[in-house]
Ligand SMILES: NC(=O)c1ccc[n+]([C@@H]2O[C@H](COP(=O)([O-])OP(=O)(O)OC[C@H]3O[C@@H](n4cnc5c(N)ncnc54)[C@H](O)[C@@H]3O)[C@@H](O)[C@H]2O)c1
């Protein structure tokens with residue numbers, strides 16, 4: 001198909017998703033346990049993602065290169081072929097759209113494997129693609145766990161792997177991809193810093209801290225779970241955060257007023273509570289929550305519910321501050337100076353996201369520029385519009401570069417084939433990618449290098 005033909009089919013899929021928003025959101029709530037309130041937002045981001053990539057499909061073009069003596073050369077953008085998408089369980093439908101959107105827009109086929117804990121909604125996506133006119137066999141769902149994932153990654157006919165999940169699994173995927181010399185995109189875990197300066201709008205900062213910690217039961221990769229608070233406002237901020245956390249309505253995720261549903265499964269619930277137990281042993285103080293929540297509704301009494309937890313008296317070397325818990329657990333850490341907090345915020349193996357709350361706009365930009373993190377928020381948190389790139393530094397994953405015939409299957413939202421793309425928004429650290437030209441290296445440059453002229 002031509003790009004415009006692919007665009008039309010993808011727009012139709014986006015339209016069907018929009019039309020069936022309520023049904024798919026309900027399915028996602030049952031699939032994952034998150035509140036229907038949040039699941040609707042996930043579905044909206046999903047159709048927006050397909051619309052976004054549909055919009056790019058028609059303008060994917062090669063280049064004409066003039067050579068001496070009247071000769072010329074040209075480049076074509078060709079699909080890679082069969083791409084594998086492997087997803088995590090926290091945003092099942094959305095992750096499947098993030099991966100299939102760019103793959104299909106560029107003319108690739110995709111075999112998608114959801115997490116075995118959330119197998120359902122992606123099957124609906126496959127049906128929708130078929131209804132919209134995606135040719136049979138172009139988007140495929142394979143169910144299974146680690147062994148199935150390995151099989152897909154090692155299959156000789158697979159040209160590219162896009163993975164969302166934990167760091168240990170990401171390392172295995174990268175090894176498998178290396179053996180097959182396959183490009184890979186990794187979207188991995190995080191332990192992101194959220195920095196609250198004393199001049200911040202307190203009301204907004206408290207809301208931001210809740211947004212950064214308790215969406216989807218805290219099971220969000222980019223959550224700002226290390227909440228650094230300037231000592232001058234530590235007590236006021238902590239008191240308010242605890243008060244608001246205790247008011248979060250937990251329970252049946254299908255009810256309109258529920259804001260926190262059930263964790264994904266019993267082993268994960270036990271793991272999250274294990275982190276809280278260990279935090280107490282290491283000297284942290286549970287300021288609220290952390291215990292099981294048993295809803296009044298009899299049919300939910302064995303559900304995997306817990307009260308959101310705020311930990312005080314935390315230190316940087318505690319396990320609860322260093323490791324990704326992937327549950328509703330916020331750690332509060334006092335700080336005194338900007339220099340100190342930036343150093344502590346960056347002292348982590350992860351680098352997915354970061355946030356700053358302050359009324360001082362210069363300080364805000366200075367601090368986010370100094371954070372070694374992919375997605376940075378100023379006076380806001382956990383909004384990820386599809387138009388913006390999403391990906392990490394260090395162990396949080398790799399932002400792959402563009403390559404001919406495909407575009408990023410997640411992580412880099414630029415027109416495939418664009419030679420230079422610059423992302424420079426108030427809330428994002430600037431990054432510049434150099435697209436591939438035949439025979440050249442592809443490099444990822446920090447903005448500062450380019451501004452100095454090194455780029
Ligand atoms: N950066 C992002 O965009 C992003 C988004 C969502 C979740 N995450 C991360 O995902 C993690 C939670 O998800 P999870 O528990 O499902 O992660 P996981 O790594 O356990 O599993 C992810 C997927 O990989 C598959 N898998 C497991 N072992 C495999 C192997 N050896 N080979 C191939 N596939 C294999 C699983 O079946 C699943 O589909 C957290 O660390 C979270 O931060 C990151």
Ligand SMILES: NCCCC=O
Pocket residue numbers: 090091219220221222382383384
């Ligand atoms: N906004 C979606 C973030 C996905 C990470 O878990």
